[in-house]
Amino acid sequence: xxxxxxxxxxxxxxxxxxxxxxVNDVSFEVKEGELFGILGPNGAGKxxxxxxIETLKAPTKGEIIVDGLNIADHAxxxxxxxxxxxxxxxFYPELSLIDLLNLFAALYDVKIDPMAALKEVQLEDxxxxxxxxxxxxxxxxxxxxxxxxxxxxxxxxxxxxxxLDPQARINLWEMIRVIRKQGTTIxxxxxxxxxxxxxxxxxxxxxSGKIIKTGTxxxxxxxxxxTGFKKPIERKQASLEDVFLHLTGKALRDx
Amino acid sequence: xxxxxxxxxxxxxxxxxxxxxxxxxxxxxxxGFAFPLVFISIFGLIGGSSQSLTLGLPDQTGQDNPxxxxxxxxxxxxxETGSTSVLEQRLIQGKLDGLxxxxxxxxxxxxxxxxxxxxxxxxTGAATAKTVVSGLVDKLNLKLSGVSSPPVSFxxxxxxxxxxxxxxxxxxxxxxxxxxxxxxxxxxFGFIALKRLLVFKRMFATPVQALTILLAQGTxxxxxxxxxxxxxxxxxxxxxxxxxxxxxxxxxxxIVLSIIGLISFxxxxxxxxxxxxxxNTAGPIVNLVTLPQxxxxxxxxxxxxxxxxxxxxxxNLPLSYFNQAVRKVTTEGGSLPETWSYVAGLVAWGAVMxxxxxxxxxxx
Numbered sequence: 001x002x003x004x005x006x007x008x009x010x011x012x013x014x015x016x017x018x019x020x021x022x023v024n025d026v027s028f029e030v031k032e033g034e035l036f037g038i039l040g041p042n043g044a045g046k047x048x049x050x051x052x053i054e055t056l057k058a059p060t061k062g063e064i065i066v067d068g069l070n071i072a073d074h075a076x077x078x079x080x081x082x083x084x085x086x087x088x089x090x091f092y093p094e095l096s097l098i099d100l101l102n103l104f105a106a107l108y109d110v111k112i113d114p115m116a117a118l119k120e121v122q123l124e125d126x127x128x129x130x131x132x133x134x135x136x137x138x139x140x141x142x143x144x145x146x147x148x149x150x151x152x153x154x155x156x157x158x159x160x161x162x163x164l165d166p167q168a169r170i171n172l173w174e175m176i177r178v179i180r181k182q183g184t185t186i187x188x189x190x191x192x193x194x195x196x197x198x199x200x201x202x203x204x205x206x207x208s209g210k211i212i213k214t215g216t217x218x219x220x221x222x223x224x225x226x227t228g229f230k231k232p233i234e235r236k237q238a239s240l241e242d243v244f245l246h247l248t249g250k251a252l253r254d255x
Numbered sequence: 256x257x258x259x260x261x262x263x264x265x266x267x268x269x270x271x272x273x274x275x276x277x278x279x280x281x282x283x284x285x286x287g288f289a290f291p292l293v294f295i296s297i298f299g300l301i302g303g304s305s306q307s308l309t310l311g312l313p314d315q316t317g318q319d320n321p322x323x324x325x326x327x328x329x330x331x332x333x334x335e336t337g338s339t340s341v342l343e344q345r346l347i348q349g350k351l352d353g354l355x356x357x358x359x360x361x362x363x364x365x366x367x368x369x370x371x372x373x374x375x376x377x378x379t380g381a382a383t384a385k386t387v388v389s390g391l392v393d394k395l396n397l398k399l400s401g402v403s404s405p406p407v408s409f410x411x412x413x414x415x416x417x418x419x420x421x422x423x424x425x426x427x428x429x430x431x432x433x434x435x436x437x438x439x440x441x442x443x444f445g446f447i448a449l450k451r452l453l454v455f456k457r458m459f460a461t462p463v464q465a466l467t468i469l470l471a472q473g474t475x476x477x478x479x480x481x482x483x484x485x486x487x488x489x490x491x492x493x494x495x496x497x498x499x500x501x502x503x504x505x506x507x508x509x510i511v512l513s514i515i516g517l518i519s520f521x522x523x524x525x526x527x528x529x530x531x532x533x534x535n536t537a538g539p540i541v542n543l544v545t546l547p548q549x550x551x552x553x554x555x556x557x558x559x560x561x562x563x564x565x566x567x568x569x570x571n572l573p574l575s576y577f578n579q580a581v582r583k584v585t586t587e588g589g590s591l592p593e594t595w596s597y598v599a600g601l602v603a604w605g606a607v608m609x610x611x612x613x614x615x616x617x618x619x
Contacts, residue, residue: 056460076462079460079462086460089453090454091452092272092273092449092452093452094277094279102272103269104461106267106269107269109261109264109462
């Protein structure tokens with residue numbers, strides 16, 4: 001975020017499915033090394049936007065530059081430089097985690113140490129388990145491990161914490177922060193405000209296929225306050241989540 | 256695929272791991288391996304007993320006369336003894352082809368009255384029993400009358416050949432059955448699952464090419480299908496004495512035909528997986544393609560026995576082409592080049608399906 005160089009540039013992106021416009025003239029930049037969040041309700045066009053940048057879907061209109069490469073002309077090279085976590089599974093249910101990592105190492109044509117990769121996401125004791133036997137949080141952690149196989153410059157996480165319990169979510173936040181500290185640019189979508197506030201350097205708020213506002217979480221809040229906005233109810237010094245975590249602890253609950 | 260070395264590594268890894276995931280799926284093993292094994296075992300055993308004649312010998316008949324002795328010595332005649340009433344019951348049920356009673360009169364030399372009881376309910380068995388027994392009686396009459404050089408002589412020449420048994424017909428059909436099952440069930444349901452679980456999509460997020468993914472999917476199924484073919488042939492040869500006219504050469508020809516057959520059948524699978532959006536709609540589509548072919552493509556009985564108007568359809572189905580090609584090299588002892596017209600039929604069906612598949616196929 002300190003560096004001014006944009007690693008992703010999205011210019012006037014449009015995606016239409018027949019008459020339905022999923023993404024409507026969206027432009028934004030992601031800077032190198034930052035954790036960029038796309039925030040929005042379901043159906044806002046977050047996943048579609050992400051999948052177009054990931055070269056999984058063709059845009060109807062618009063130009064996208066990833067790490068200096070126009071994705072329209074360099075899809076294969078872009079795929080080498082990015083890591084992708086899909087919103088749902090994406091793995092053979094009947095393969096062990098070691099098998100899956102070896103498979104993806106072959107798909108990226110890189111050499112990896114599968115055990116070390118699993119250790120990074122605290123799954124070394126699940127090395128021989130089938131993907132389908134993992135808990136929700138373990139699946140997401142494994143999915144993140146799979147995005148790091150090719151040592152990507154950018155990783156894309158699509159709603160990585162949806163459906164997780166609070167412990168698993170906090171654990172995943174930690175993992176995401178560690179990856180960011182190692183210098184990887186991260187683009188993630190979420191529909192949890194507290195997640196966006198806790199994690200993201202900058203945010204784009206998206207609704208009905210359009211980006212409504214972009215900025216740091218503080219900027220966005222300050223801008224709102226500047227309009228004279230006041231919260232109707234005074235906020236307590238702790239939330240129910242704080243109570244829950246105080247009572248149940250932060251230790252992970254994946255078996 | 257060959258231009259880029261990383262595609263080759265990706266191809267090999269995907270083929271290997273897809274195969275690994277597939278063999279862990281119990282449905283694959285049931286359809287591809289267990290069904291053909293059960294069918295062959297059942298039909299192999301049926302085929303073994305179809306050539307014999309079973310005669311009942313009621314207790315009252317004397318055992319030590321030349322007629323009964325000869326009957327008992329003939330390997331293709333089975334005999335059953337018991338009380339007349341029990342044997343008559345068995346005859347009516349069709350379990351026996353005839354009842355043979357011989358009364359001997361202690362004259363010198365002794366004379367015999369042979370009587371054969373048959374039933375109109377089993378005309379084939381009755382006719383065979385009548386022919387065999389009357390032939391025996393004639394022969395013995397000549398012998399006992401001391402005629403050593405009868406005016407009409409009879410000599411039989413046999414052209415060397417081999418016995419046709421039901422297993423020789425049904426085993427080639429089972430190879431076709433298992434190939435079409437694998438191609439349809441494993442391709443359609445497999446692809447739908449991989450789409451639903453976003454496995455294909457996740458692979459597309461890597462630099463691997465679409466063609467490489469498809470080739471690897473095909474290769475892993477090819478390995479499974481060839482394992483099935485080899486297993487079926489091995490079971491036939493070892494347990495049921497299935498005949499390979501030219502030994503290893505015929506075996507290799509069967510492998511080549513299986514490869515061509517599977518590639519063609521997979522065209523149907525890929526095409527069908529394109530417009531079946533989920534497992535529920537896939538079921539009827541898969542059955543629509545497979546069931547009629549299992550019935551009328553000569554899997555279990557020859558297409559010759561079908562009504563005339565069905566035959567032109569039945570003989571031109573892809574599975575019929577495959578079965579005819581396989582029988583050409585097994586039952587008929589032909590060589591691979593002689594199967595060219597059937598192979599051309601398979602290739603034509605496959606080509607049409609792959610062209611259609613390019614229009615329906617979706618990765619997600």
